[in-house]
Amino acid sequence: MLGDGSIDSIEVTNIGGETADIIQTAIDKLIPRIMESQSIAVDSIAGATASSSGIKTAVATAIDGAGGDSSQWYTSVAKKADIVVLNDYDVVVVGLGGAGMPAFCSAAETGAAVIGIEAAGKIGGTSTNVGGPMTVNPKNAEVQPAVSTAGYPVDTAALKSQWLSDTKGEAKENCIDLMLEDSGSTLDWLIDSYGFTFGPLQNFMGNNFIVYSSYRPAAGQTVTDMYVHAIEKACEYNEKNKYVLELKAIHILTDGSGEVCGVSAEYYDGTIYEIYAPSVILCTGGFGGSSEMTEQYIGSAMSLYGMYQNDGTMLEAAINKCGAATYNIATPGISHAxxxxxxxxxxxxxxxxxxxxxxxxxxxxxxxxxxxxxxxxxxxxxxxxxxxxxxxxxxxxxxxxxxxxxxxxxxxxxxxxxxxxxxxxxxxxxxxxxxxxxxxxxxxxxxxxxxxxxxxxxxxxxxxxxxxxxxxxxxxxxxxxxxxxxxxxxxxxxxxxxxxxxxxxxxxxxxxxxxxxxxxxxxxxxxxxxxxCYSTCGGLDVNEKIEVLDTNGNVIKGLYACGTDSMGVLLNVEEGYIDYGGVAHGWCFTSGKLAGQNAAAYALSKKD
Missing domain, CATH: 3.90.700.10 (Succinate dehydrogenase/fumarate reductase flavoprotein, catalytic domain)
Known part of the structure; x- marks a missing residue:
């Protein structure tokens, strides 16, 4: 509603074909900022840029329709120049999607002080918009297929052999083993400890292996709700634990000896945060949002079904500042559409x-x-x-x-x-x-x-x-x-x-x-x-502890990379993504949980 020289109220009456979680994030965050600043020129909400643009366009149209001139409502909104320093954290998790959520939770379970930061305006990232994960032989009754299902339990030796064959021996065998040995128990953990709900295991689009389980939110619940519940429960494990949305990591901090000691990040309003912690876990969703990086590594720009805030900023920081090695970074993106x-x-x-x-x-x-x-x-x-x-x-x-x-x-x-x-x-x-x-x-x-x-x-x-x-x-x-x-x-x-x-x-x-x-x-x-594409596939080189390796094969102490930030270790550039059903999502869950445990253990050991 346009009042006497002011925008008095904004109401979204039709979301069209927008994804409900994403448009709601834009409604909850963007509209109050337009009202407060009395300007349509506020920044779009990361992770909901298309929805934000739609709202801004609708507001401008409404202003014109009410007899106003929308061109007069684009006053620039000043950014802050404040610096906030946060000390005494053990682990900082960068990104709170399918890898960051389990990383945050498993690190918090150790009693470590954990902070999670997310560039988008909501938790979950691309992962809350996919079907579900790959998980090998979980025990929870909720996800068991019918007793008579052929090929279950999965023959892990046969799956490993197929995996190595499909990737022409380029995938890291020890990382394949993590998926075979830990992805099932990771799903059990999410169900038993954090209330996640999934459907019975099945094969995926004709694949022979019974390893795919889709999300099954309860009535009135969304996948995002499950993620939020898990992270908020993990925040209860230590009074310092917290997460901050719309806070985009931009640099890796190192101490005088060159060791990782935290990250710097920029809040949506321009405030710079310096967050100090001996362990940094990168869960930023790859680099599909950067045309420069996709053209450099893959050979062309990439259109995303996933989130454009996943722009590889922290991967470049790891490569350029810490000397991190890449692994199969030229692998084409995950394309189901x-x-x-x-x-x-x-x-x-x-x-x-x-x-x-x-x-x-x-x-x-x-x-x-x-x-x-x-x-x-x-x-x-x-x-x-x-x-x-x-x-x-x-x-x-x-x-x-x-x-x-x-x-x-x-x-x-x-x-x-x-x-x-x-x-x-x-x-x-x-x-x-x-x-x-x-x-x-x-x-x-x-x-x-x-x-x-x-x-x-x-x-x-x-x-x-x-x-x-x-x-x-x-x-x-x-x-x-x-x-x-x-x-x-x-x-x-x-x-x-x-x-x-x-x-x-x-x-x-x-x-x-x-x-x-x-x-x-x-x-x-x-x-x-x-x-x-949902995401890029290749990324940083990691070992079986999800520790990032440098170009000489040495561990970069305190730096971890999960999910599509490191999924190249499971793949082959020529063959691209292997579609057994939810491989990327399964790696997010599995590598995230392991990285959280290992990052917390490393950080706590530095206190001894």
């Missing part, structure tokens, strides 16, 4: 239909090519497309004809990848996996379904052209020029030949998924897609 390079959102488009182009760029009956016009994957399954999209570079193009578009408009899509509706929680995980679930109409109006005629497809195409994600031409040659794909015409000619023969000598795609592109079509379209 691909979408158009820009989200298509408009009040003029039916909510669910806003995902139509996203569905096309992962359809198995469409030809997908890289920036040069060459095929880059088999494409028999959506998973194959999404997990190999990074091979195309910064983007790829899905090529269709007017006939294809006419069918979509009249009869709808014949396939919709489950993640299209999973990323914004239009459908709950149980519904996505085929469960019999009663769905909330307000939520599911954002869910795209097969067989739903896309009656507003012309409007979608027009908006896509404006956004630069749809290219339209009268011929293949003209389309190739528009997108700069010199090899497109020759690729289509070859592909049409494969479709006619029913044999694909390049990628061995099944004939049933190969649909030729009619060269006589009046109109051709290229839809611009890209891989969306």
């Amino acid at each position: 691909a979408r158009t390079t820009t989200d298509l959102r408009s009040s003029d488009i039916i909510p669910s239909h806003q995902k139509t182009l996203d569905a096309i760029v992962v359809s198995t009956n469409v030809l997908h090519v890289d920036e040069d016009g060459n095929r880059f994957c088999q494409g028999d399954t959506t998973t194959d497309i999404t997990e190999n999209a990074y091979k195309a570079g910064n983007c790829y193009y899905s090529i269709v004809t007017q006939d294809y578009m006419d069918k979509v408009k009249a009869s709808g899509l014949d396939q919709v990848y489950m993640m299209i509706n999973g990323q914004d929680e239009s459908l709950p995980l149980s519904a996505l996996m085929g469960g019999n679930v009663e769905l909330d109409p307000e939520t599911t109006k954002y869910a795209l379904m097969t067989g739903d005629p896309i009656t507003d497809l012309d409007e979608i195409i027009a908006l896509g052209e404006q956004l630069g994600i749809v290219y339209k031409a009268d011929s293949l040659e003209e389309l190739a020029k528009l997108i700069g794909a010199d090899n497109l015409a020759s690729t289509v000619t070859a592909y049409n030949g494969y479709c006619a023969s029913g044999t694909d000598p390049e990628f061995n795609k099944n004939a049933e998924n190969m649909a030729p592109l009619d060269a006589a079509s009046t109109t051709f379209y290229a839809i611009k897609g890209t891989s969306y």
Whole structure:
């Protein structure tokens, strides 16, 4: 509400397809700051930047609609120059997501004084937006599969052999052993000590090993609630224990002898914190939020489904200041999703239909090519497309004809990848996996379904052209020029030949998924897609105690790296992420718990 020269109140009446936890964080933190400063120019909430931008845009629109001039409400908000020094901590945990939460809890259990800092405005990071972890043979009855389930308990020797084979011997055997020996007991610990709830173990997307367990929050509870409960319980173990949100670590502090002694961090209001502790645990979620680092190490910028505050600042600090070594840092990111390079959102488009182009760029009956016009994957399954999209570079193009578009408009899509509706929680995980679930109409109006005629497809195409994600031409040659794909015409000619023969000598795609592109079509379209990653995979080199190693293989005392800050030790650059089901999340839990225990033990030993 716009009063006499002031913003009197702000109310969010529709969250659209936003993730509930994330938009609520923006509502709780951003709106009071806009009100207090009487300015829309306040910083967005880290971890909820898109939601923050949406609120700011809505506020500006409301001001204009009430007869005001929104351009007058962008007064800059001054930053503070204060310095706060915090002494006498044993352990500082940097990041409170899937690795930081167990690190904080296990360190606190020793009686150590622990402080956790998180750059985002909420606890949980990317981990509260994933399905669940990999866990090998946990004992808790809650997660046991049916007694007759083949392949359970898991043969750990067979899994280890498969793991070493899949990573061509590059993964560290002692770190694989941690997953095989400790991931099960870590899940048991989270359940028994902190009240986490998970579903029965199952295989993941056809994988043979029964190692995946999904989150199962109680009614009225979210995954974030479980994380918050765990950390707040751990705060009770020592009166000094606490956590601070919106506090971004920026440097590693060292003493006169060069040993790690804490971190410096910047609060959202500009205040600098110097936090001193002999043990520092990095749980910052990798470096996917830094285009500079992803281009340096992986070769291209990265679009994230995860959190953009995970920008590798502290990984660079460890490398540059402490001489930390990296391990498989060039490994491509964790990609279970691909979408158009820009989200298509408009009040003029039916909510669910806003995902139509996203569905096309992962359809198995469409030809997908890289920036040069060459095929880059088999494409028999959506998973194959999404997990190999990074091979195309910064983007790829899905090529269709007017006939294809006419069918979509009249009869709808014949396939919709489950993640299209999973990323914004239009459908709950149980519904996505085929469960019999009663769905909330307000939520599911954002869910795209097969067989739903896309009656507003012309409007979608027009908006896509404006956004630069749809290219339209009268011929293949003209389309190739528009997108700069010199090899497109020759690729289509070859592909049409494969479709006619029913044999694909390049990628061995099944004939049933190969649909030729009619060269006589009046109109051709290229839809611009890209891989969306949860996180980077490679990071710092660590040993079995999760201690960071320097470039000579020596332990950097007091420095630990968990989760995707060190997951390269489990992988191979060429093969990328291995998808047994929740490997990254399982490593977060397992390495986090072990790092917390070891970091606390090291810090407490320095007092003896």
